Amino acid sequence: MATREEYIEKLEAQLKEWNSKLDELEQKADQESQELKGKWQEKAKSLKAKRRKLSDKLDKIKDSGEDTFEKIKEDTEILWGDLKDGFSDVKAIFQEE
Numbered sequence: 001m002a003t004r005e006e007y008i009e010k011l012e013a014q015l016k017e018w019n020s021k022l023d024e025l026e027q028k029a030d031q032e033s034q035e036l037k038g039k040w041q042e043k044a045k046s047l048k049a050k051r052r053k054l055s056d057k058l059d060k061i062k063d064s065g066e067d068t069f070e071k072i073k074e075d076t077e078i079l080w081g082d083l084k085d086g087f088s089d090v091k092a093i094f095q096e097e
Helices: 004-030 034-063 066-096
Strands: none
Touching: 004 034, 004 066, 034 066
16 A cells, blocks of 8 residues: 555646646647547546646645545545546547547
8 A cells, every 4th residue: 555655746746747748639639620629628637626626635644644644545545547548539639539
């Protein structure tokens, strides 16, 4: 099991990667059809909201003690999965074109 510090590092790295991927997808969407742009904007809004929530959870984990960390970690894992699924959905949109 990862320690609190290892978990924070892992989450920070994943958020950084997802931020980069969002920027990359945004640029790609700008070069696509209006229909795809519309689909992208809808998904991007959801992804950005989930990313913001995950970032907020990360801040709470950083400020928490070991007891609270375990409780927050459960919620964080759910958000992490949702965001990961969201990126899979976005990839499918770009592959449709």
